[in-house]
Amino acid sequence: MKSHRYIVRGKxxxxxxxxxxxxxxxxxxxxxxxxxxGRWKELQKHYPSLPVIDYSNYVITPSLVDCHTHLLEFAPSSLYATSPENHFAVGKALLLSALSSGITALGEQICGHPFCDFSVCDYRSAVLDMPLDVSFATTSISIGFEKLAHYTAVTQSQAVEKKELINPDVVKLIAQASDYPGENIFINATPANFTADEVPRAGEIIYTLAELKKIVEIYHQSGKKIGTHVAGEVALRMALEAGVDVLHHAHGITDQLIKKVAEQQVRIVATPMGGTHLLPNSPEEILTLVNSNIAVSISTDAYLPPYQGTSWLPFQDQTLKGPDVLMLIANPAMQLLKQYGYDENEILAMLTAHPAEILGKEDYFGRLEQGLDANFLVAEGIPGLDIIEIEKIRNVFFRGEKVIDRIK
Incomplete structure (x- = not known):
């Protein structure tokens, strides 16, 4: 729609x-x-001269937000063995695939890639012309190979020793470059998107509590919140005691720790598809978190091999899955919340408003309110709750412009 002013009507x-x-x-x-x-009749009466786009057979919702992804850094070479020369061309294609899936905002992790010596500025520049809102979390990362591999966003393709992960100067540089509390630190060594036999030390705890407290202090002194990749009771307890703001994954969380998370008003980014060495977040666990008044976001951590052996994931192999499965992996938890009486707005918030808050963009998108960006979907039902097929998202609007159109 080329008009700068219009009305969209929905069922x-x-x-x-x-x-x-x-x-x-x-x-x-x-x-x-x-x-x-507001109601159609009221807006029609108040704005009689505005052109109308009639979607009265469809549901209109905020567009989706995936606040934990790895689309630009690791996915291009993991999926297509791409060379550095065309790395960003492939990465941008993956972003467009996310857009086609109803996602107009992403939280990307920049960890340092061993084969692509790109800076954070390179990643920022790559998305400037894209019809999406992309936020970057700069991080340090530890990969659970037999010999642990450590990288950081500020040292790029250069592997570092563990001592650099706790170097105050390095930590401060990472903190200052970060847009939001993503996986800024990996308390546990990550399996990344490798098979279990390739990462035998996945899950190993990298930091002491004293080191974690110092890192958190540096972030907070820099005016930044800090998020962490974390799983397992010991590591989760350390994260909470250190004062981390956002827990990504939180696989293996106990009822006692859930109470502590609620008391400290810590947020959780749940990843039902996997991402750590432990069983990912089940629908029942997500329900328990929500029942405890914890603001839960659901994310893909894409591109990721789905954890095998769960009852809620339909995948039969470990082929890397992307943002197009966000609705699919969120559906079991969303359906369970519906069974327990939660309102559809509260349920959809896990894919819209809550991840927007994680990104620090709650004043821009994630809800349909006066003054916010016109980022919305026209769909055959509520994404993730009523529908899981991306083809049932008929239109995607980003800042008022129609960017995906499946209504012919």
């Missing part, structure tokens, strides 16, 4: 805001922002 609008769900609702959009949200 219902799930706002993920205090407005809740509005049957026979409408959005007024002006210059890429939401001008008003």
């Amino acid at each position: 219902k609008i799930v706002t993920v805001s205090p407005l809740g769900t509005i049957d026979n609702g409408a959005l007024a959009v002006e210059d890429g922002k939401i001008l008003a949200v």
Whole structure:
């Protein structure tokens, strides 16, 4: 739609805001922002001269937010063995695949790639012309090979010793370059997207509690929140005692630790597909987290081999899966929350408002409210709850512009 001002009419609008769900609702959009949200008849009367896009057979929701991905750094070479020369061309294609899946905002982790000597600035430049909002978490990473491999976003392709991971100058540089609390540190060595036999030390705890406290202090003194890759009771307890703000994965969390997370108002990014050495977040575990008033986001950690042996994942092999499976892997938990009486707005928040808050972008997107970006979906049902097929997302709008169109 080329007009700078228009109204979108829907069968219902799930706002993920205090407005809740509005049957026979409408959005007024002006210059890429939401001008008003309300009932169709009221907005039609208030803005009689605005052109109308009639989606009255469809549901309108905020577009999706995947706040934990690895699409630009590791995915291109993992999926296609691409060379550094065309690395970003492949990466941008993966971003467009995410967009086609209804995702208009991503949280990318930049860890340091052993074969591609790109800086954080290179990654930022690569996405400038993309119709998505991409935030970057700069990190240090430890990979669980037989000989642990350590990299950082600021030392790029150069492997470092463990002592550099706790060097205050290096930590400060990483903290200052980070947009949001992603996997800024890996308390456990990660399996990354390798098979178990390739990473026998996956899960090994890298830091002492004293080291963690110092790293957290540096982030907070820099005015930044810090997130961590963490799994297992011991490592989770250390993260909470050190004052980490966001737990990514939190696989193996206990009921006692869930209470502590709630008390400290720590956020959790759940990854039901995998990402650590332990069993990933089950629908029942996500329900327990939500019941404890913890703001849960669901993310793909893509591209990732799905954990084998779960009851909630339909995948039969360990082929790397991307952002296109976000609705699929979130569906079991979302359905369980619905069974327990949660409102559809509260449920959808796990894919929209909560991850937007993790990215620090809650004043820009994640809900359909006056003044926010007009990032929304036109779909055959509520994404992740009613529908899991990307083809049922008929239109994707980013800042008021239609960027994906499946309605012919």
